[in-house]
Amino acid sequence: MSSDNRQPQEPAAGGPEQLALIRETVRQAKVPKAKPRTWRGAALAKELPVARVLVNKGALHLDQYFDYAVPEELDADAQPGVRVRVRFGAGAHRVRDGRREGGGLIDGFLIERRADTDYGGALAALAYVVSPEPVLGPRLLTLARAVADRYAGSLADVLQLAIPPRNGRAEAKLSPEPPAPPAAPEAGSWVRYGRGAAFLEALAGGGAPRAVWTALPGPQWPDELARAVAATLASGRGALVVVPDGRRAARVDAALTALLGKGHHALLTAESGPEKRYGQWLAVRRGSVRAVVGTRAAMFAPVADLGLVAIWDDGDSSHSDENAPFPHVREVLELRAAHDACGFLLGSMSCTVEAAQLVASGWALPLTADREQVRAAAPLLRTVGDGELARDGAARAARLPSLAWQTVRDGLKTGPVLVQVPRRGYVPRLACERCRTPARCHHCAGPLEAGPERALACGWCGLGAPDWRCAGCGGTRLRASVVGARRTAEELGRAFPAVQVRTSGRDHVLDTVPGRPALVVSTPGAEPVAESGYAAALLLDGWAMLSRPDLRAGEDALRRWIDAASLVRPQSEGGTVVIVAEPTLRPVQALVRWDPAGHARRELADRAELSFPPVSRMASLTGRPEVIADFLATATLPPDAEVLGPVPVRTPDPRSPRRPGDPPVGEVWQRMLLRVPPGSGAALATALKAAQATRMARGGAEAVRIRIDPLDIG
Numbered sequence: 001m002s003s004d005n006r007q008p009q010e011p012a013a014g015g016p017e018q019l020a021l022i023r024e025t026v027r028q029a030k031v032p033k034a035k036p037r038t039w040r041g042a043a044l045a046k047e048l049p050v051a052r053v054l055v056n057k058g059a060l061h062l063d064q065y066f067d068y069a070v071p072e073e074l075d076a077d078a079q080p081g082v083r084v085r086v087r088f089g090a091g092a093h094r095v096r097d098g099r100r101e102g103g104g105l106i107d108g109f110l111i112e113r114r115a116d117t118d119y120g121g122a123l124a125a126l127a128y129v130v131s132p133e134p135v136l137g138p139r140l141l142t143l144a145r146a147v148a149d150r151y152a153g154s155l156a157d158v159l160q161l162a163i164p165p166r167n168g169r170a171e172a173k174l175s176p177e178p179p180a181p182p183a184a185p186e187a188g189s190w191v192r193y194g195r196g197a198a199f200l201e202a203l204a205g206g207g208a209p210r211a212v213w214t215a216l217p218g219p220q221w222p223d224e225l226a227r228a229v230a231a232t233l234a235s236g237r238g239a240l241v242v243v244p245d246g247r248r249a250a251r252v253d254a255a256l257t258a259l260l261g262k263g264h265h266a267l268l269t270a271e272s273g274p275e276k277r278y279g280q281w282l283a284v285r286r287g288s289v290r291a292v293v294g295t296r297a298a299m300f301a302p303v304a305d306l307g308l309v310a311i312w313d314d315g316d317s318s319h320s321d322e323n324a325p326f327p328h329v330r331e332v333l334e335l336r337a338a339h340d341a342c343g344f345l346l347g348s349m350s351c352t353v354e355a356a357q358l359v360a361s362g363w364a365l366p367l368t369a370d371r372e373q374v375r376a377a378a379p380l381l382r383t384v385g386d387g388e389l390a391r392d393g394a395a396r397a398a399r400l401p402s403l404a405w406q407t408v409r410d411g412l413k414t415g416p417v418l419v420q421v422p423r424r425g426y427v428p429r430l431a432c433e434r435c436r437t438p439a440r441c442h443h444c445a446g447p448l449e450a451g452p453e454r455a456l457a458c459g460w461c462g463l464g465a466p467d468w469r470c471a472g473c474g475g476t477r478l479r480a481s482v483v484g485a486r487r488t489a490e491e492l493g494r495a496f497p498a499v500q501v502r503t504s505g506r507d508h509v510l511d512t513v514p515g516r517p518a519l520v521v522s523t524p525g526a527e528p529v530a531e532s533g534y535a536a537a538l539l540l541d542g543w544a545m546l547s548r549p550d551l552r553a554g555e556d557a558l559r560r561w562i563d564a565a566s567l568v569r570p571q572s573e574g575g576t577v578v579i580v581a582e583p584t585l586r587p588v589q590a591l592v593r594w595d596p597a598g599h600a601r602r603e604l605a606d607r608a609e610l611s612f613p614p615v616s617r618m619a620s621l622t623g624r625p626e627v628i629a630d631f632l633a634t635a636t637l638p639p640d641a642e643v644l645g646p647v648p649v650r651t652p653d654p655r656s657p658r659r660p661g662d663p664p665v666g667e668v669w670q671r672m673l674l675r676v677p678p679g680s681g682a683a684l685a686t687a688l689k690a691a692q693a694t695r696m697a698r699g700g701a702e703a704v705r706i707r708i709d710p711l712d713i714g
Contacts, residue, residue, distance in 0.1 A: 048113035081134030153325020162300035170279035217566035237307025244316035268294030356600035379575030411536030542581025617681030635691035
């Protein structure tokens with residue numbers, strides 16, 4: 001043992017005062033933290049004395065493996081896949097006794113053990129093995145590398161998303177023995193779909209079917225997902241299901257527990273807490289659990305012998321990670337299905353354009369119900385357009401048309417009524433009541449808002465506008481373009497004073513509501529599930545969702561409407577949905593016909609004509625104008641790449657919390673879009689990654705924010 005590691009002897013016994021003085025002196029002393037040994041002069045491992053390590057540095061110019069010497073004392077624990085600590089950043093001149101020394105301590109993963117190294121200089125030694133638990137297996141490493149290459153990112157960044165932080169207490173616990181495979185389940189409500197029973201049979205028989213599933217409205221989808229998982233487990237293989245949020249994960253978790261009992265699956269969500277979540281993840285890694293249900297980070301769960309990967313509601317923005325390199329769950333699961341030759345299931349009440357493309361290309365088959373089943377499960381859909389609103393005295397006075405009031409009154413006789421509003425808060429945007437010209441600030445042209453005290457003020461500069469007059473027609477009366485959930489709840493509470501009004505939104509999201517009469521006002525995505533379903537639903541201000549300056553506005557609006565309408569009872573039980581939107585618009589027509597797949601096919605055809613994603617591949621570059629210009633000057637883009645832009649990035653409100661990707665306060669950023677035809681996406685990602693690595697290797701160069709296939713392209 002070296003002198004640095006000797007333990008101090010116990011102090012001689014003395015009186016209580018002397019012992020108290022010693023303890024107080026030791027407590028107040030600034031004792032330096034123990035440093036890992038440098039292993040100077042220590043013998044190396046007799047076999048495979050070189051460890052190839054991936055250091056936890058997300059910089060692209062460091063996206064490679066580094067070789068380290070393995071001291072003999074660490075030989076047993078330094079196995080592929082374990083977490084290690086290494087010294088990084090020491091110069092080649094800092095060599096003593098044939099061993100490089102110095103540099104800062106950094107985390108890493110041991111990738112492999114080797115007999116020799118191709119590095120010509122002296123190697124530093126591993127500082128220590130953090131834990132002998134192997135957490136990075138070959139399949140996960142291959143997947144992470146594929147994701148990093150596809151999204152122009154670094155392997156270290158992907159592994160930060162894929163492997164949860166270590167928890168010593170969870171690691172010390174033993175995982176249980178894996179349960180025996182269950183029996184193949186009955187088809188259940190899958191018989192409502194033309195190929196539903198055959199899909200389950202293929203999974204139970206060890207097959208790898210790929211399907212895009214347009215689910216019928218109603219509460220059955222968690223049970224249907226659970227049966228797909230159970231069929232896969234019956235074949236002796238594993239299954240992975242990724243959902244957008246913890247609420248839906250809890251529903252699938254409950255369905256699996258009811259179908260199979262406890263012990264057959266793990267739940268991986270942020271709500272579980274670090275110790276429990278890491279313990280569940282370890283149980284999956286050790287093979288004790290063969291099925292996983294979780295949110296976004298679960299897309300990398302190390303399920304052994306994977307037989308099925310499934311994603312629910314791929315159009316939800318929660319499936320797109322906000323941390324570099326910004327992978328999307330759908331794309332990652334497609335990679336896993338291809339690499340592991342396993343089944344793939346993309347399910348949703350609606351249908352995205354990307355899902356339609358998977359079907360159009362033949363990569364996946366459609367899994368849909370016939371029109372009779374759709375009509376039997378869907379509620380009655382009714383529309384109210386702008387023309388009817390203009391002629392409706394009740395609508396002019398209270399924003400809700402007469403049809404909506406009647407629907408609410410009838411629905412409250414038998415159960416709860418859902419009211420979906422696009423935004424939360426008090427009148428977020430205002431417009432002229434006469435000509436509907438948006439109300440803007442005379443100083444900076446920002447949008448005017450009405451706060452809780454109904455006082456007008458600019459949403460950008462904050463100046464008040466007590467004497468506002470419309471620039472288009474000279475009118476002085478304002479109309480709420482979009483009325484938020486709280487104000488809608490107030491209006492409905494005054495109209496129905498004897499009925500309970502509940503709200504569900506960003507600050508407080510309800511999971512469920514009782515089946516008794518009540519008004520439930522919710523923002524999109526926060527709708528609670530009602531016992532026995534809602535009697536009726538109102539979808540207000542549909543035009544506001546459709547008028548967003550986004551390529552996905554129509555698709556996203558239809559998805560949110562269908563998700564809300566799916567919570568309503570079928571038409572045969574009196575369920576009715578009223579949408580306040582122009583009935584001739586394509587998304588509204590798709591909702592009335594309950595044909596999300598047809599809407600997605602038409603959207604795909606339109607985008608193909610214009611070379612928009614997903615037919616083409618796109619990347620966005622965001623940063624200061626001079627930084628982007630310098631980046632493009634050094635990048636070797638594919639010859640068929642098209643440069644679009646730049647456009648200014650909207651400056652966030654300094655009073656609001658800063659979100660990932662927002663420019664710093666006071667800086668002006670721009671965004672550039674790069675578009676390539678099908679087949680050139682990999683070349684574009686490689687070129688952008690190489691250019692970013694070159695810039696970072698210079699030292700001091702400002703990085704450009706790169707996002708492959710961004711969700712929002714305007």
